[in-house]
Amino acid sequence: MKKSLGQKLLGTWNTKTIVGVAVGAALFAVLMNFGGIKVTTNTSLTSAYIVPAIVGALFGPLPAALAAGLGNVLADLIGGWGFWFDWSLGNFVCGYFAGLFGAFGADIEDGKFAVKDAIIYAVLCIVGCALGFGVVTPVLTYAWYSSELTITWIQASAAIVSDASVLIIVGIPLLFALAKRNAKGTNLSKE
Amino acid sequence: MDDKLFITLVPGNTFLDRLTGKTKTRLFFLFIFMLVATWDIRVIIPCFVVSVIGLLSIKPDKKKNIAITIFVLLMNVFNLFLVWFIEPDYGLKMCGGSTVLFQFTDYFIVTSESLWYFGARLFKFMASFFFSLTFIQCITPSELAAGLHSIFVPYKICMVxxxxxRYIPDITRDFTNIKISMQTRGMELDSKKTKVGTRLKQYVLILIPLIITSFDRVGNIANGMDLRGFGKKKDKTYYAEHEDTKADKYLAIVVWILLACFIALVVKKTFFPGPYEVWCPWCL
Incomplete structure (x- = not known):
């Protein structure tokens, strides 16, 4: 099935996508609370950032962004430590880019994920993290909380490094594994 | 691990529990947005008092709540210490004055304005923390969806x-099960005995089965929803939303008053900003 550019950028929206985003957000929230190692305050080396990559692979970039953003809000809610909407929106942007690699030819559901796609994915992840946590979060922190930017910068750079490394180091092998699992009939030829 | 989570699936029986999802959600978001928008201690302290009363009124589980409160308090104090460490004279920028109380070195001084700012900030963050703690413990997933729908969020997002x-407890349970079964196979997850790199690798080993089981569910749930006609109509009503009680009708007035206060705060902040962000009684 060929997808149009709009579908590639926004993802296909049907009941399955809605449930996928919900499960993704729940997974993000759980991993954010239990599956991480603290780095500095408010940031940790968490395995949660793998979720946008998976949701992006299965449903498209906008679902990935929603799963990351809503997941962060839910994580704040169930963890009970108060809200950080500036970080949630940073996650939203970061999640969008982490899920965008499907628009460049990779298709996890059909098992298409080559080395070229992995490189595109890695570049997108770095751009997304830098844009999300390096631009969106500090700007919003300043606008809403008019908080000190020095600490936000320290936290943001920690977040960029840790999240991008989780996305790349953990994400690429995982995406290869998922693509291999979904590959259908790769060794069959038409007679 | 389950007892660390704050999710109620069965509505309780206190005053706040009996309200409609609409009232709970509206009140909660208004208070949170108001706290985000202001640095004025004259607004923050009443909000703080309301949040504490709210939390006590739902008769929460004491042990769990005290533990998380202490944790959050320590984290906030540590954050404040970091601010002070990076810029000891922060009060000058925020309140517009620096009355030195005592000083360690020329750089590390303690000013009364900085302390005032830190106090305001601590109350602000603790108030929003108590509000979210109250909210999460008195609302069920379906009521939350109904409440979000009442503030004009599209119903598909509410469903998400x-x-x-609804799936957070399930996924937490799966996560715990996978972790325990990995540990019985000899995986060491103790932070003192293993290095960070090894631990991260081990989390990946937990992650793969967790992701596969979680996303395997998606097809089933989606089919179930489709069969019940989800997404066929433009709008949706909520079974969990009961009719307004008397308290809801009174609180609807409070919601309007709070909304007016919030708009007034934002207008004041945007169009008539004072010279300094934080109001401080002795340096006007």
Missing amino acids: VSLAF
Whole structure:
């Protein structure tokens, strides 16, 4: 099935996508609370950032962004430590880019994920993290909380490094594994 | 691990529990947005008092709540210490004055304005923390969806939120089960005995089965929803939303008053900003 550019950028929206985003957000929230190692305050080396990559692979970039953003809000809610909407929106942007690699030819559901796609994915992840946590979060922190930017910068750079490394180091092998699992009939030829 | 989570699936029986999801959600978001918008201690302290009363009124589980409160308090104090460490004279920028109380070195001084700012900030963050703690413990996933729908969020997004909310306990249980079964096979997850790199690798080993089981569910749930006609109509009503009680009708007035206060705060902040962000009684 060929997808149009709009579908590639926004993802296909049907009941399955809605449930996928919900499960993704729940997974993000759980991993954010239990599956991480603290780095500095408010940031940790968490395995949660793998979720946008998976949701992006299965449903498209906008679902990935929603799963990351809503997941962060839910994580704040169930963890009970108060809200950080500036970080949630940073996650939203970061999640969008982490899920965008499907628009460049990779298709996890059909098992298409080559080395070229992995490189595109890695570049997108770095751009997304830098844009999300390096631009969106500090700007919003300043606008809403008019908080000190020095600490936000320290936290943001920690977040960029840790999240991008989780996305790349953990994400690429995982995406290869998922693509291999979904590959259908790769060794069959038409007679 | 389950007892660390704050999710109620069965509505309780206190005053706040009996309100409609609409009232709970509206009050909660208004208070949170008001706290985000202001640095004025004259607004923050009443909000703080309301949040504490709210939390006590739902008769929460004491042990769990005290533990998380202490944790959050320590984290906030540590954050404040970091601010002070990076810029000891922060009060000058925020309140517009620096009355030195005592000084360690020329750089590390303690000013009364900085302390005032830190106090305001601590109350602000603790108030928003108590509000979210109260909210999460008195609302069920379906009520949250109904409440979000009442503030004009598209119902598909509401569905995402309530579904996610509903699946968090399930996924937590799966996570615990996978972790325990990995540990019985000899995986060491103790932070003192293993290095960070090894631990991260081990989390990946937990992650793969967790992701596969979680996303395997998606097809089933989606089919179930489709069979019940989800997404066929433009709008949706909520079974969890009961009719307004008397308290809801009174609180609707409070909601309007709070909304007016919030708009007034934002207008004041945007169009008539004072010279300094934080109001401080002795340096006007």
